[in-house]
Amino acid sequence: MPVDAIGGVLNAQDTNTTQNNTINQDDFIRLFLTQLQFQDPLEPVDNREFLAQLAQFTSLEQSRQTSQNTTDLLSMNATTQAVGLLNRQVEVSGLATAFTGTVTAVRFTADGAQLTVANGTDVRTSIRLSQVTLVRP
Template sequence: MPVDAIGSVLNTTDPSALPNSGINEQDFIQLFVNELQFQDPTQPLDNSQFLTQLAQFVSIEQQSEEVGGINNLLTIGSSGQSLDLLSHTVQVSNADGSTTSGKVTAISFTTNGVQLTVTGSNNTVIPNVQLSQVQLVTP
């Protein structure tokens, strides 16, 4: 999930978007259950192996929760950064490469990220400005 920052976009990578380099959590659980189900009753699974595999499963689960927590922190940071811009004068880059100055008069939080509304000196309203378009902030 990319998170907008002033002047650029932070490059965060969603782990689910990465190519599958091994087994995922569901595959691991399926293999683990199959191993328990089809083990030789005369030679059951060694307790140390069982505990090692269980520890690996717990580690995978904790890593997944950490990634989710980090993504939540990035979202909160982006929200706080945008709230600090309210009532400040900003210089915004437009799609054609030109810049426009104005005061941030509104902030909206959408599924596409934070959207600013900038009102120019001649009362022109520029809606849906992303944080990555902000070039300069003045008090």
């Protein structure tokens, strides 16, 4: 899930390139089990090598958990920012024209928080936090 912040710049990095250069937990387990399955019974894996691979697996799992916790923390921060904007006047960019209005609602979707901003009878919906450029009290 992408996480926005007020005035944030969305990361345009290609995720396909990143995923091809890393190994995830399932890939590591498959590789490890295949190695155990096809090892030479007359010359099994050395205990030190086995323990080193288990340590790598533990490190991989801790890294995955840290990454998930960081993502959760960023999501909570974005949620707090969005709720804090209720009844505040904001300036929004990234639309056909710049728009100023009061945040009247916050909707939470899989893509993150989306604001509803009203200026009299003109109401704009689905505004992302990254589109907010100015917040007034």
